[in-house]
Amino acid sequence: MATDPTAGLALVSTFCPDRVGLVSGITSHLFEQGINLRDATFASLGSGAEFSAVCELPSGLTVAELQASLSSLPILSGAEVKVTPFAFDPQPGPQAMVTHRVEVSGGDQPGLVARLSEIFTQFDANIVRLDAQTLPDRAGERYVLRFSVSIPAERAEVCLSAVANTAETLGLNCQTDTL
Known part of the structure; x- marks a missing residue:
């Protein structure tokens, strides 16, 4: 009998x-509850912060109990806390394997994230992680986009060239790393 990979x-x-x-x-609280973390992310978003994680709950601990215990933490005072069953396979598929990192920086431009993400889509590249920040700079502000992507090997060179050409056309800097 097969077991459900999403149970618990x-x-x-x-x-x-x-x-x-x-x-x-x-x-620390999750560890004290006997929870094992799987994929997790944390990000500062303006003056707010977001933490998300897929957690393996020990038998006997319910989603409701975990939400109540997290909500009572002083460090999470005033937080939106949501704990829900995780219905997806916790094992990442091949499209979650990061093959390249791409950083584009310069002046903020409306639609930039949409434009660059569309290029990745055209080349069957999957965005695994995305980080966008406005950073202080000597000249004012600098917008930095960091993509961790999974690009099919046979399309990587042309995809990365398209991203670099688009960045250059917009007067932005582009750096890529192959993993």
Whole structure:
């Protein structure tokens, strides 16, 4: 009899004001509950912060109990806390294997994320992670986009050239790394 790979899995999501100790407070609590972390992300978003993780719950711990215990943490005071069953296979597929990292930086331009992500789509590349930030710079502000992507080997060179050409046309810098 096959077992359900999603049994005992939950998605933990929090959003709250960014503060020192947030990741430590959340992950320590999860560890104390006997939870094993699988894929997890953390990001500062403006003055807020978002933490998400696929968690393996120990038998006997319910989604509702975990949500209640996280919501009671002082570090998560004022946070949006959501814990739901995780219904997807926790094993990443081949499209989740990062083959390249791409960084595009320069002045912020409306539609830039949409434009670059469309290029990846045209070459059957999957965006595994995306990070976009506005950073202070000597000249004012600098917008930085970082893509971790899975690009089919036979399409990688032309895909990366298209991204670099688009960035150059827009007056932006582009750096790529092959993993």
